[in-house]
Structures are given as structure tokens and as C-alpha cells.
Amino acid sequence: MLCTWGRWMMAAMRHNVRNLYLIPYVLWIALFVAAPILLIVYYSFFDIEGKWTIANYEKFFTPIYLKMALNSFWYAFLITLFSLLIAYPTAYFLTKTKHKQLWLLLIILPTWVNLLLKAYAFLGIFGTFGLANAILEMLGIGKKQILFTDFSFVFVSVYIFIPFMVLPIFNALEELNPSLVDAARDLGASAWTTFRRVVFPLTLDGVKAGCQAVFIPSLSLFMITRLIAGNRVITLGTAVEEHFLVTQDWGMGATIAVFLMIAMAVIIGLTGNRK
Amino acid sequence: MKRNRTWGQIYLVIVFVILYMPIFYLMYYSFNSGGTMHHFQRFTFEWYKEVFHDPRLLIIVINTLVIALLSATISTILGVAGALSIYYVKRRRAKNLLLTFNNVLIVSPDVIIGASFLILFTIAGIKLGFISVLLSHIAFSVPIVVLMVLPKLQEMSPTLMDAAHDLGANQWQVLTRVILPFITPGIFAGFFMALTYSLDDFAVTFFVTGNGFSTLSVEIYSRARQGISLSINALSTLLFLFTILLIVGYYVISQKGGRLYGEGGRR
Numbered sequence: 001m002l003c004t005w006g007r008w009m010m011a012a013m014r015h016n017v018r019n020l021y022l023i024p025y026v027l028w029i030a031l032f033v034a035a036p037i038l039l040i041v042y043y044s045f046f047d048i049e050g051k052w053t054i055a056n057y058e059k060f061f062t063p064i065y066l067k068m069a070l071n072s073f074w075y076a077f078l079i080t081l082f083s084l085l086i087a088y089p090t091a092y093f094l095t096k097t098k099h100k101q102l103w104l105l106l107i108i109l110p111t112w113v114n115l116l117l118k119a120y121a122f123l124g125i126f127g128t129f130g131l132a133n134a135i136l137e138m139l140g141i142g143k144k145q146i147l148f149t150d151f152s153f154v155f156v157s158v159y160i161f162i163p164f165m166v167l168p169i170f171n172a173l174e175e176l177n178p179s180l181v182d183a184a185r186d187l188g189a190s191a192w193t194t195f196r197r198v199v200f201p202l203t204l205d206g207v208k209a210g211c212q213a214v215f216i217p218s219l220s221l222f223m224i225t226r227l228i229a230g231n232r233v234i235t236l237g238t239a240v241e242e243h244f245l246v247t248q249d250w251g252m253g254a255t256i257a258v259f260l261m262i263a264m265a266v267i268i269g270l271t272g273n274r275k
Numbered sequence: 276m277k278r279n280r281t282w283g284q285i286y287l288v289i290v291f292v293i294l295y296m297p298i299f300y301l302m303y304y305s306f307n308s309g310g311t312m313h314h315f316q317r318f319t320f321e322w323y324k325e326v327f328h329d330p331r332l333l334i335i336v337i338n339t340l341v342i343a344l345l346s347a348t349i350s351t352i353l354g355v356a357g358a359l360s361i362y363y364v365k366r367r368r369a370k371n372l373l374l375t376f377n378n379v380l381i382v383s384p385d386v387i388i389g390a391s392f393l394i395l396f397t398i399a400g401i402k403l404g405f406i407s408v409l410l411s412h413i414a415f416s417v418p419i420v421v422l423m424v425l426p427k428l429q430e431m432s433p434t435l436m437d438a439a440h441d442l443g444a445n446q447w448q449v450l451t452r453v454i455l456p457f458i459t460p461g462i463f464a465g466f467f468m469a470l471t472y473s474l475d476d477f478a479v480t481f482f483v484t485g486n487g488f489s490t491l492s493v494e495i496y497s498r499a500r501q502g503i504s505l506s507i508n509a510l511s512t513l514l515f516l517f518t519i520l521l522i523v524g525y526y527v528i529s530q531k532g533g534r535l536y537g538e539g540g541r542r
Contacts, residue, residue, distance in 0.1 A: 022364075025357035025417075029376045032414035036391030037379070043394055090290050093283035103287070110294050112518045116477055116492055117511040120499045121297035124304065124312025127503075131300065134313075162294065191279075212382070220384035223477060227499055237386045244390050244482065254394070257387050268382060 037261070043254035056255035065239075069259065072235040075150075076218040079157045083214050084207065086158065087165035091206075094166070095173045104170060111163045119227045122156050123147065126228075148230035156228045157218055165210040172206025173199075208271040216264055236260055298515060305508035312503050322509035329506070332494070338405070339474065339491040346412035347469035353413070354420025354465055359454070361421065362428045377418045388415060389482030396483060403485025411483050412473045419472060420465035427461030428454075467525045471518075 047053045059065065090107070097103050110118070125131045126146040133143050146152050176199065184194040200207075220237030231238075236256055243253030300312070305323070309316035326332060357377065364370045380388060392414070396407045431454070439449045455462075477492035484493055491514070498507055 021356040021360040024353055025360045025373075028353055028357070028414070028417055029373075032392075032395075032411075032417075033376050033379050036388070036395050039394045039398065040387070040391045086290065089283075089286055093287050096280065096283060097287070106291065107294070109519075109522075110298060112471055112475070112522070113298055113515055114475055114477070114492055114495065114511070116495045116499065117301065117507075117514070118297050120495065120503075120507060120511070121301045123499065123503060125297060125300055127312065129311070129313035131296075131313075159293070159297070162290075216382060217384055220386040222386060223481075223496060227496075237384065240386045240390055241482075244393060250394065253390060257390050260384060260387055264382065264384070 040254045040257050040261070043250050044258050046251040048249045048251060053251075056251050059252065060255050060259065065256070068234055068239060069236060071233070072219055072237070073263075075154065075157075075233065075235060076215050078154050079161060079218040080211050080215045082154065082158045083161045083165040084211065087162050087210065088169055088207070090162070091166045091169035091173055094170055100174075104167075107163050107166050115160060116223060116227075118160060119156055119224050122152065122159075122228060126152050147228065148232055150229070150233060153225060153229035153233050156224055157221060160224070161214040161218065164213045168209035168213065169203060169206040172203035172209075176202050212267060212271040215267055219263060220260055301508050302512045302515065305505055305512045307505060310505055312505075312508070322505040323513075325506045326509045326513070332506075332510070335489050335491055335494050338488065342405075342409055342412055342490060343470050343473040346409055346416055346473045347466050350413045350416035350469045351420050351462060351466045353417045354469075355424055355455075355458075355462060357417060357421040358424035358428055358458075358461075361425060377421050379418075380415050381418050381422070385476075385478030386482075389479040392479065393482045403483055404488040407483040407485065408480055408488060408490065411479050412476065415476070415479060416469035416472050419468045420462075423465035423468060424458055424461040427458040431457050463525070463528060467521075470521070 044056055045052055045054060047055055094100060094103050094107070127133070128143065128145075128147075130146075132146055136142065136144055180198055180202070181194055184198045185191075189197065219235065220240070221235060222237040222241045225231070225233045225235055225238050236259070240253050240256050240260070243249045243256065304312045304315065306318050306320070307315045308319035308321060361370060361373050361377070364373060388411070392407070392411045393403075396403060396410075401407050401410070435453055435457070436449055439453045444452065475492070476490075477496060480490050481493055481496065484490065489497075491510075495507060495510070498504060
């Protein structure tokens with residue numbers, strides 16, 4: 001691979017001075033894109049003592065890790081689904097408001113607040129005496145353990161990812177030609193049929209982009225699982241972090257990372273094909 | 276139809292309340308003398324005083340800002356070079372290959388970026404700390420700058436450059452007098468995005484930060500794992516205000532930048 005790059009650069013330099021720009025950029029690609037991927041794959045073939053082995057891969061296909069992988073996919077699926085269910089109407093109603101751009105900015109603004117601070121806020125809100133329990137008590141349901149449950153994990157993750165889902169759907173809805181909706185209505189389609197047969201299919205690209213932007217990061221979340229789910233939910237991301245930083249078993253961590261990368265490529269393949 | 280609209284507005288209001296509630300919840304309790312995130316006792320500035328009298332925290336804030344500014348500057352330079360090289364590459368397949376490589380770091384989960392950079396720095400013998408954090412922040416900001424600058428370049432009419440060449444400008448002059456002024460808004464947007472990505476990053480930094488060096492996100496994480504302390508609330512309120520200032524600043528600069536460019540065009 002690097003060899004190809006080298007030949008490329010030589011050809012580029014002979015070709016034109018303009019392509020001098022390629023040198024720093026290609027160096028960046030080689031050092032920080034290509035090399036790290038190759039290193040992860042390389043390390044996945046070593047055990048904790050530094051011997052060459054494929055035991056890590058064998059270990060990955062044992063029930064413990066397969067269950068963990070399945071769990072991660074299930075949670076990522078739930079998070080993506082709920083984000084979509086909340087974000088689509090939000091994006092839809094946003095396009096109907098008067099000061100669209102201002103409202104959109106207000107949706108994006110919370111993403112500039114550090115993710116950890118938002119997770120930390122939920123430590124207070126979901127705590128035993130926090131806001132959520134106060135509301136539950138007011139409704140007569142009584143105190144519940146909310147923190148450190150699956151529910152809190154999914155809720156906080158959905159909260160964090162909503163803006164990333166709203167944005168591409170909003171853009172897709174904005175590109176939609178309104179006369180198409182009018183035409184459908186004139187031809188006698190009900191509001192629901194118009195949505196199902198015209199609006200939704202035409203904004204599917206936005207939905208796909210949003211799902212991609214939510215699903216991939218939620219597969220590998222680790223600080224929310226630690227802070228909010230109190231180590232109850234172990235995802236592939238948590239496992240990678242643990243192997244690299246706690247148990248120092250880089251080989252196994254790298255193996256899980258390889259599977260995450262494969263999953264990522266598959267998801268992009270499925271949701272991608274944007275122009 | 277009208278009733279539909281009011282339902283829509285109610286829905287939006289609920290979403291906005293949920294989106295902003297945690298942020299304001301944090302801010303509200305940063306003034307609580309009680310020391311917990313429930314049962315507001317008395318109004319106090321105690322926690323803000325604590326933040327400003329904590330030298331360790333102040334050093335971390337400075338670290339974070341230095342890393343953000345340096346990495347944003349360097350990645351903007353690299354990103355502009357990258358966008359220019361993608362723009363100049365004529366063969367379609369080569370262009371797509373470059374773009375694919377460019378997007379790898381954008382779609383990769385943070386955990387994988389962090390883990391692979393940790394391996395990279397360990398193999399290269401770079402000590403974990405300031406340098407490793409700076410390098411990784413530069414590395415993951417470059418593709419964002421490229422994506423911000425590239426559309427601006429594609430907007431530019433190639434005849435502009437041809438005209439400059441015909442009038443005897445050399446490569447350097449074409450770059451500094453024609454191309455760069457035209458893509459300035461994209462460069463600003465890229466710089467700003469790189470800045471926010473760097474300030475916001477937790478996962479990658481967490482992997483490559485080592486022992487002695489810490490940024491704000493990592494510090495907040497280690498404090499939050501020990502439970503609730505209202506100095507984090509005070510800090511987050513200050514950060515939120517700083518973020519809003521940054522955004523306002525960005526808008527003012529981009530407005531001004533646009534106007535300056537307009538004037539330059541007229542002259």
C-alpha cells in the first residue's frame with residue numbers, strides 16, 4: 001500500500017508542482033489513517049505475552065464475546081430506532097416553523113456542550129433525589145431506581161444522538177420539492193398516505209445518513225456505559241477500552257476493534273451509496 | 276391543518292425542553308450551597324471560587340486551550356493542503372481513493388481511533404502526554420477541515436485561475452491572491468470545527484493522554500466517576516458561556532470575513 005503511495009507521489013511530483021500539496025496530506029494519510037488500521041490488524045494476532053497467535057479470534061467466537069457483540073448491536077439498534085422516532089417528527093415540524101435556521105441552530109447548540117457534562121447532568125437528574133424521581137413521586141408512582149439501569153443508558157444515549165439524527169433528515173426534507181406533496185394531496189391521497197408514499201421515500205437518504213451517524217458511535221460508546229449504566233451494560237467499546245487501558249491485553253482489544261471496523265464497513269456499505 | 280400545526284409546535288417545545296433541561300439543570304445547581312444536585316438550599320458563588328482557586332484545574336484549562344488552538348491551526352493548514360490536492364488530482368479513481376481515506380477517521384468510532392493511536396505512539400516511541408494528545412487532535416481534525424474547504428474550492432470557477440495564470444501570476448501568487456481569498460469562509464469554518472472537535476473530544480484523548488497530562492474532558496470524567504461535585508457544575512456553566520461566546524465570535528468573524536472579501540473584490 002505504502003509502495004503505491006510512494007509511486008504516486010513520485011509521479012505526482014514529476015507531473016506538476018501543483019501536486020506538492022499532496023506530500024503533507026498523503027503523509028498524514030499514511031501515518032494516521034493507513035498505519036493505525038494496519039497496526040490494529042497486526043496487533044490482533046498477538047497474545048498478552050507477545051507471541052504470535054490466532055487465539056484472540058478463537059476467543060472472540062466464544063459465547064462471552066459473541067453475547068457481548070450481540071448486546072452492543074441490540075443497544076445500538078434500540079438507540080438508533082428511538083433517535084429516529086423522535087428526530088423525524090422534530091425535523092419535520094422544524095421545516096414548518098417560521099425561523100427555521102434559528103431553530104436548527106438551537107438544535108445543534110447542545111452538541112457543542114461537552115458530552116461528558118451532559119452525561120454528568122443525568123447523574124443528578126436520575127439520582128435518588130433528582131428531578132426524575134421528584135416527578136415520579138408527584139405522579140404518585142413513587143421513587144424508582146433509574147440510574148444504573150438499561151433504561152437510563154438508552155435514554156441518555158438517545159438524548160446525546162438526537163441532534164445528529166435531526167440534521168440530515170432536516171436537510172433531506174428541505175430538499176424535498178413541496179409541489180410533490182401538493183400533487184399527492186390534490187390527487188386524493190390522505191395526509192398519512194402522502195407521508196408514507198411520497199415524503200418518507202424521498203427523504204430516505206437523510207434517514208440513512210442519520211442512522212449511520214448514530215449507529216456507528218453507539219456501537220462503541222464507553223463512557224456513558226461507565227457513568228450512567230454503572231458497568232451493567234458492557235458494549236464492544238467498553239471491552240476495547242478495558243483491554244487497552246485496564247488489563248493491558250492489547251491483542252484481544254485489537255481483535256474486538258477489528259470486528260468493530262468490519263461492522264462499521266458493513267453498515268456504511270448498507271446505508272452509504274450517497275452520491 | 277391548523278390544529279396539526281399547533282400539535283407540531285407543542286411537540287417541538289417538548290423536544291427543546293428535554294434537550295436543554297440537563298444543561299440548565301447543571302447550571303442551576305452550580306449555585307446551590309447544599310453541595311448536591313437536588314434540594315436547592317441557598318444561592319452561593321462558592322463553587323465558582325473553588326474552580327478559580329484550584330491551580331491544577333486552571334493548568335488543565337490552559338492545556339486544553341493550547342491543544343485546541345495549536346491543533347486547529349496546524350490541522351487547518353494540513354486540511355487546506357489536503358483539499359487543494361484532492362481538487363488538483365484529475366483522475367477520478369485517485370480522487371475517490373483520497374476522499375475515502377479522508378473519511379475513514381470521520382466515520383471511525385472514537386474508541387478505535389484512540390486504541391490505534393495508542394499503538395502507533397507506543398511503537399513510534401512517542402511519550403504519552405502533550406505531544407501525543409496534540410498529534411492525535413491534529414490527526415482527527417484534518418479530514419473535517421478538508422470537508423469544509425473542498426466545497427468552496429469546487430464552487431470556484433477554474434477560469435479565475437486561468438485568468439491569473441494568463442496575466443503572468445506564478446503558482447504562489449495564484450494561491451495567495453486568488454485561491455485563498457476565495458476559500459476563506461471555508462477555512463474559517465474548518466478552523467472553527469477543528470477547534471470545537473478538539474475541545475469536545477474525550478475518548479481519543481483518554482486513550483493517548485498517559486499519566487501526567489490531562490485535558491478538561493478527561494478531568495471531568497475522572498471527577499464524575501467519583502460522584503457529584505458542584506465545582507464540575509460551576510465549570511460546566513463557565514464552559515457553556517465560553518462556547519456561546521465562541522459561536523457568537525465565529526458568526527461575527529464570518530460576517531466580517533465575508534464583507535472584507537466583498538470589499539477586496541470591488542477594489
